[in-house]
Amino acid sequence: MRSDEEHAAKMAKKKVAHDKIVAAKQVEKGLLIVHTGKGKGKTSAALGMVVRAVGHGMKVGVVQFVKGAMETGEAPVFRQLGVEFKPMGEGFTWDTQDRARDIATARAAWDEVKRMIADPSYRMVLADELNIVLRYDYLPLDEVLEVLRAKPEMTHVIVTGRNAPVALIEMADLVTDMTLVKHPFREQGVKAQAGVEF
Amino acid sequence: MRSDEEHAAKMAKKKVAHDKIVAAKQVEKGLLIVHTGKGKGKTSAALGMVVRAVGHGMKVGVVQFVKGAMETGEAPVFRQLGVEFKPMGEGFTWDTQDRARDIATARAAWDEVKRMIADPSYRMVLADELNIVLRYDYLPLDEVLEVLRAKPEMTHVIVTGRNAPVALIEMADLVTDMTLVKHPFREQGVKAQAGVEF
Numbered sequence: 001m002r003s004d005e006e007h008a009a010k011m012a013k014k015k016v017a018h019d020k021i022v023a024a025k026q027v028e029k030g031l032l033i034v035h036t037g038k039g040k041g042k043t044s045a046a047l048g049m050v051v052r053a054v055g056h057g058m059k060v061g062v063v064q065f066v067k068g069a070m071e072t073g074e075a076p077v078f079r080q081l082g083v084e085f086k087p088m089g090e091g092f093t094w095d096t097q098d099r100a101r102d103i104a105t106a107r108a109a110w111d112e113v114k115r116m117i118a119d120p121s122y123r124m125v126l127a128d129e130l131n132i133v134l135r136y137d138y139l140p141l142d143e144v145l146e147v148l149r150a151k152p153e154m155t156h157v158i159v160t161g162r163n164a165p166v167a168l169i170e171m172a173d174l175v176t177d178m179t180l181v182k183h184p185f186r187e188q189g190v191k192a193q194a195g196v197e198f
Numbered sequence: 199m200r201s202d203e204e205h206a207a208k209m210a211k212k213k214v215a216h217d218k219i220v221a222a223k224q225v226e227k228g229l230l231i232v233h234t235g236k237g238k239g240k241t242s243a244a245l246g247m248v249v250r251a252v253g254h255g256m257k258v259g260v261v262q263f264v265k266g267a268m269e270t271g272e273a274p275v276f277r278q279l280g281v282e283f284k285p286m287g288e289g290f291t292w293d294t295q296d297r298a299r300d301i302a303t304a305r306a307a308w309d310e311v312k313r314m315i316a317d318p319s320y321r322m323v324l325a326d327e328l329n330i331v332l333r334y335d336y337l338p339l340d341e342v343l344e345v346l347r348a349k350p351e352m353t354h355v356i357v358t359g360r361n362a363p364v365a366l367i368e369m370a371d372l373v374t375d376m377t378l379v380k381h382p383f384r385e386q387g388v389k390a391q392a393g394v395e396f
């Protein structure tokens with residue numbers, strides 16, 4: 001183990017480096033944030049950001065493109081916090097088996113996202129699982145990118161879901177890939193747990 | 199673009215596979231969950247799970263090992279939801295430059311986590327940034343693993359922070375590595391944004 005003196009010297013150096021980085025960052029702006037990847041936590045991390053935004057008194061809108069058929073644990077809690085929380089999906093696409101219906105459902109959810117983004121009083125808009133409907137061509141990617149490009153400067157927009165389109169990743173300010181390391185569904189016969197998965 | 203019929207057939211096949219997977223999963227248990235990696239979203243995803251747990255009426259305790267010096271956006275919101283939310287850190291370790299003090303701070307936070315885990319009325323306990331203090335040897339890893347191994351069966355425990363110890367990853371049920379794809383701090387001179395980072 002390193003000595004206390006060595007440790008203090010190392011920490012002092014870290015502090016100088018860290019302060020320098022912070023001082024160099026001056027730009028304030030709304031971010032386009034993407035959570036993608038096969039791991040868990042894409043929606044959860046977005047919901048955590050929603051709580052932070054609420055804590056800063058921001059108006060927040062949430063539209064879910066897949067969830068909606070079943071009420072989840074989080075929906076009433078977010079409503080209690082004053083978040084406009086709209087589960088507008090009908091479950092995973094293999095539950096409906098009706099492409100025209102899935103497209104209409106995706107369109108209605110997207111109209112809601114567009115309305116929120118167009119209104120600068122929303123400081124954060126979460127389009128949960130939008131990547132999924134883009135993956136199935138239920139919405140034209142060009143139209144989505146156009147709306148995101150034209151968002152008000154101070155609005156944070158978060159897009160989640162596996163298989164984020166490359167063009168969306170290129171446009172985004174902050175992209176995290178949630179990488180699956182270990183998952184109890186796959187390995188241990190554990191079912192989805194309340195409080196963790198839904 | 200694939201035809202509607204092909205699409206329907208593909209979705210029907212997916213549904214069969216999906217139903218089969220769900221049917222095979224019967225085990226209900228509290229999970230040991232680790233969020234690690236250099237990307238964003240480790241704490242946010244844990245906080246999203248906390249909201250879900252609250253939505254299911256679960257008692258939840260949150261102990262933060264690094265945050266504490268400065269009040270964050272989320273703390274009052276979680277308290278409003280009835281979560282026991284305890285930021286017990288003093289900022290990043292290079293802010294204090296006092297190893298003995300950092301060890302005492304980590305120990306006090308860990309005692310609080312141990313108390314919550316020992317009490318089965320807590321259905322979820324979040325040890326936020328515990329990996330950071332383990333990384334600096336502020337707490338003995340063996341002691342931490344021993345407590346996690348002995349947790350009540352139905353309690354979910356979430357541990358976050360970069361550089362999760364290998365032995366912790368091996369013990370965990372669900373591990374996600376938040377992988378940095380793009381970060382505005384690094385590339386664009388954008389400062390930490392309220393509602394996103396804190």
